[in-house]
């Protein structure tokens with residue numbers, strides 16, 4: 001049996017970050033990947049999503065300016081856009097594999113545990129001082145009759161022809177971002193939501209504004225609706241719910257993601273886990289000595305995002321190479337849904353402190369500024385949360401909410417007060433950054 005210093009299971013952002021850092025050491029490393037090297041984010045997640053969103057945003061902004069200097073709004077050619085996307089992204093897994101292979105041994109296949117400290121893949125068995133599980137998450141598929149007709153974000157992000165009628169089940173990040181995209185390209189979109197609201201990570205008021213904006217563009221929502229069955233008809237698919245039927249040519253299951261643990265055969269080990277992921281301590285070690293977990297597969301309260309996965313990769317490298325013996329402490333994490341308008345936030349959620357006199361909440365409409373008026377952005381609204389004069393939370397709905405909220409992250413994370421900020425920072429004018437100084441007490 002071959003022995004390594006470190007075995008990385010998975011090659012997504014969490015493992016890739018660690019692999020890059022380990023490449024600067026003389027440790028013997030094995031990387032095991034069962035699917036596309038690079039994992040979700042670059043191949044079938046954030047990166048292709050934001051690439052496609054570029055064209056969608058141009059279309060939506062030009063529509064927003066119709067009659068205000070724009071006479072002919074842009075039109076999205078899905079097939080042409082997808083060709084450019086495939087040309088850019090198709091080589092990535094192969095290129096990532098080549099990069100990893102330059103420094104390490106690799107195995108193309110799904111790893112599973114034989115016992116607490118032994119891994120098997122492709123009939124080979126391996127042991128290591130440290131085994132790092134970085135297997136991420138995978139989309140849920142509803143267990144309903146007709147589930148064979150359900151597609152996932154993986155499929156949609158490579159769809160060569162745009163179906164005319166698309167039904168999306170679920171209104172979280174994936175459901176709303178992909179609805180924005182395909183609707184901008186001209187598809188008729190219906191979103192079936194099993195609860196009474198969307199997203200939930202943001203404020204209720206922001207969620208409502210987003211839903212109204214999407215409805216105004218013709219996207220239909222069916223709230224408090226359970227999908228019971230999908231069946232095939234001569235003229236397409238029929239999505240059967242407890243509140244009637246929806247005709248569709250394509251049905252996207254966007255009902256969430258679950259940790260990739262089935263293939264790991266954790267039942268052969270003492271590693272504890274549940275449906276949210278693998279349990280780890282404050283050093284990211286599982287319940288088995290020497291076995292660690294990082295990235296989306298971890299059971300934790302922080303959101304499952306690429307920067308969080310990379311942060312854990314960096315922390316574990318520092319911990320295992322003796323650079324730190326401290327517990328992991330997560331920074332202030334920014335989060336956004338790349339819908340149109342965008343919603344973004346960091347720190348304390350204003351909804352969580354409603355009525356709590358320790359906090360002061362300030363809401364500012366941004367539409368009067370020339371920057372936003374120039375886009376005919378009637379929606380942009382910023383909400384700031386203060387405690388003892390210190391900014392502790394920021395959230396925004398608007399065309400550029402994600403970038404706008406990035407302005408507030410250092411102020412919240414580094415606990416900078418208004419005077420310190422104004423003394424040390426002069427932002428570019430006219431941008432939201434320039435408004436920050438005036439918004440801080």
Ligand SMILES: Cc1cc2nc3c(=O)[nH]c(=O)nc-3n(C[C@H](O)[C@H](O)[C@H](O)COP(=O)(O)OP(=O)(O)OC[C@H]3O[C@@H](n4cnc5c(N)ncnc54)[C@H](O)[C@@H]3O)c2cc1C
Pocket residue numbers: 009010011012013014015032033034035036037038039040041042044045046047049109110111112134135136137153174260263264294295296297304305306307309
């Ligand atoms: C559509 C979509 C859009 C997203 N957009 C954003 C965004 O805008 N911003 C953001 O921050 N995050 C976004 N995310 C989330 C982001 O992609 C993940 O947080 C990130 O990829 C997690 O990295 P990871 O390394 O933990 O897991 P992954 O990237 O999922 O990588 C895990 C890898 O492990 C492999 N694997 C699984 N089981 C095994 C096994 N047994 N043996 C070997 N290999 C195995 C998988 O094949 C995969 O390649 C998005 C996700 C999706 C689906």
Ligand SMILES: NC(=O)c1ccc[n+]([C@@H]2O[C@H](COP(=O)([O-])OP(=O)(O)OC[C@H]3O[C@@H](n4cnc5c(N)ncnc54)[C@H](O)[C@@H]3O)[C@@H](O)[C@H]2O)c1
Pocket residue numbers: 142169170171172173174175177193194195198199227254255256257303304305335336337338
């Ligand atoms: N912009 C971003 O940063 C971004 C984008 C996409 C994904 N992500 C990451 O991926 C994670 C997963 O995103 P997601 O959209 O897949 O999940 P999600 O948890 O955000 O949304 C799932 C949706 O499905 C619904 N749902 C759950 N079970 C259902 C059922 N049985 N029937 C009908 N509806 C059901 C939920 O109510 C929710 O609306 C996110 O939490 C985030 O961490 C991030």
